[in-house]
Amino acid sequence: MTGIFYGIGVGPGDPELVTLKAQKILSRVDILCVPKSRMEKESLAMSVVRAVADREHNLLELEFPMSMDREILEQSWQNAGRQVAEKLMAGQDVAFITIGDPTLYSTFGYLLRFIKLNYPQVPVEIVPGVSSITACPAALLEPLVEGDEKLAVVPAAYNLDDLKNIIDLFDTVVLMKVNRRLPEIMQFLQQYDNLQTFFVSRCGYPDQLTTAKPETVLAQNLHYMSLLVVKKSKP
């Protein structure tokens, strides 16, 4: 009997936004699999788990280098996958935890592919979580899309020509991890007179910042957990 491999979304950071299902599995499973955190002293996902699960866990810390080299990345995903597989093959359940949702921009995807390909006998379960894509509009008290509106979600790497085409086609555009490019993007958006723009940083944390004037955001608030919601004004 192999263990079950869980991918668990713990929501945007506020422990109250964990689902009942995630809490239940986190209270039962022994091994937690967490990406070794680069930006923060303690993994954000781990601090959420500590707040909702009433037990100690064995941690399996996985290293994912910040590299653009495809080969180095592949290597690290395979190393991580093998460590996870070893526990699963020993009959232990393993839960990979991720801030937000495991299907949205999470390292879980790479591990999932490795396990599905090399250990097809392992049962996998994904527990979806509340994503910052909707937690931020909730904090702003602004609907994201209504009726027949179209929504685009775009991470930090894109060129401004693509962004122009996307704004033409879509009613709402969410720009993820916008911190490094905020001044450049705000300048680019000045050409439009039919857009409303909202900035949210560290959604759900005590130092959360929300504003409808992103151009006033200070450099010290450009945390990597920042996003911009760009909406077409309605007639």
Add this chain to the structure above:
Amino acid sequence: MTGIFYGIGVGPGDPELVTLKAQKILSRVDILCVPKSRMEKESLAMSVVRAVADREHNLLELEFPMSMDREILEQSWQNAGRQVAEKLMAGQDVAFITIGDPTLYSTFGYLLRFIKLNYPQVPVEIVPGVSSITACPAALLEPLVEGDEKLAVVPAAYNLDDLKNIIDLFDTVVLMKVNRRLPEIMQFLQQYDNLQTFFVSRCGYPDQLTTAKPETVLAQNLHYMSLLVVKKSKP
């Protein structure tokens, strides 16, 4: 003292995917505000609430006509808004419940606008929920977007020229409420040889259907809670 107006996402339908925060508020608040259901005998959101909240609620059923006439719609939102405001002005907390998330294609947006405009003194809180946009990929065991990939979310009303442009620009496209247009869309997608397409219907319910062969889906499974995930194959 006015009451608090809550917009609460109860997740895609599985009561286990309700958040701790939603459960807490639903167990405390007296008045639940639900759109009068057209498609189902009992509101889906209500059945989720009954499964997680240990109390009886007073229901405020709001009628929203299935109309394309802007004036009729405006009238119904205002009627609904006034009914909600009456309770709030009497000092009662009111929770509007919605399947999925209140900022994504929910009637809550219209009520929110009405209350913000006409009763700016009312405190409003939105509790984000797990959306079918990530619950469906979770059920499929397929990541939605990774790394620098771009995600488009498109409701049922669009023309195929727009869809072509969207597929050109995006890595993953989620087509919502795809039921009526599934045969037409599948035929349209045949022109591409670099796409993977997945269909999910009634995600999280006992009769959930997931398939990587949407062309095989029978008409009887074309429930309005259906979506299509279209992903570009990776090299």
